[in-house]
Amino acid sequence: FYVSGSPQTYMHGHGTMQEIERQQDNAFARITEQVTKRAWQAQSVQVLPTIMHRAFNEMLTGRPGPVHVEVPMDVQVEAAEVSIHPLDKRLPIGVAYPDPSAIEAAVKLLLNAERPVIVAGGGAITANASNELTRLAERLGAAVSITWNGKGAISEDHELFIGAVGQTGTTCGNKITASADVVISVGCRFTDWSASSYAKGVSFSIPPGKLIHIDL
Known part of the structure; x- marks a missing residue:
């Protein structure tokens, strides 16, 4: 489970931090899409619980594999009242039996x-x-x-x-x-x-x- 940072959401495309001296927007999330089961970018703290919920589900079910969540700097310091989804609701249960x-x-x-x-x-x-x-x-x-x-x-x-x-x-x-x-x-x-x-x-x-x- 890989969590990374990125420039503030309002600075994407302005050549800051990971984008410095580059000719394109921050593409790190698109890069990790190639080597993970799925990658997300949180645009606000309100969506983080849902993203984390889905990320753990993706990582642990089916064929297990890595996932990536990118959290911009302004989202990292953002505060809000949110509901946390119980992880046990997303853990795989049961056994698949062959024919x-x-x-x-x-x-x-x-x-x-x-x-x-x-x-x-x-x-x-x-x-x-x-x-x-x-x-x-x-x-x-x-x-x-x-x-x-x-x-x-x-x-x-x-x-x-x-x-x-x-x-x-x-x-x-x-x-x-x-x-x-x-x-x-x-x-x-x-x-x-x-x-x-x-x-x-x-x-x-x-x-x-x-x-x-x-x-x-």
Whole structure:
């Protein structure tokens, strides 16, 4: 959650502070829009409670991600009577359950798998799923590789850990994962970075390998 300042609202476009010697208005909020789920600029203190309410909701629900709120200097010192929205009203509740038929199909794949490999991504970290992931690996006897942001999803001292996968992965991690007949992805988005620019056989061999994708 990133909160930043900016010139006073009445000075936007006048070349002050962040705008000094620039040929355009303050564009910081537009810049952060490219790397956050959403960005807001508070034009008055009255709208801040609603903005903060929505920002926390955006940050914590769906796929978690960063948000940005820009508060101009005059808004920072502005005083007003406002109502604060309870944060617990915006916290995510409940659990999304997958299609039972998809679970049944995944179980059939795993029962027939000869070389299953679990790939843990950043989603496994965000969801605090390390214990469940480790138990699944031990139950299946499946090797576990990690993406660059999945580090910590399983202890690197665990006998089933084989290293990292992807462009910055290890030789062992990439080779064993690429040889898997079933890949169980836990919180992995398969970016070009973690999938070695999608070069078949380098990190993954899908197809002919099968993929079970668990999105967290």
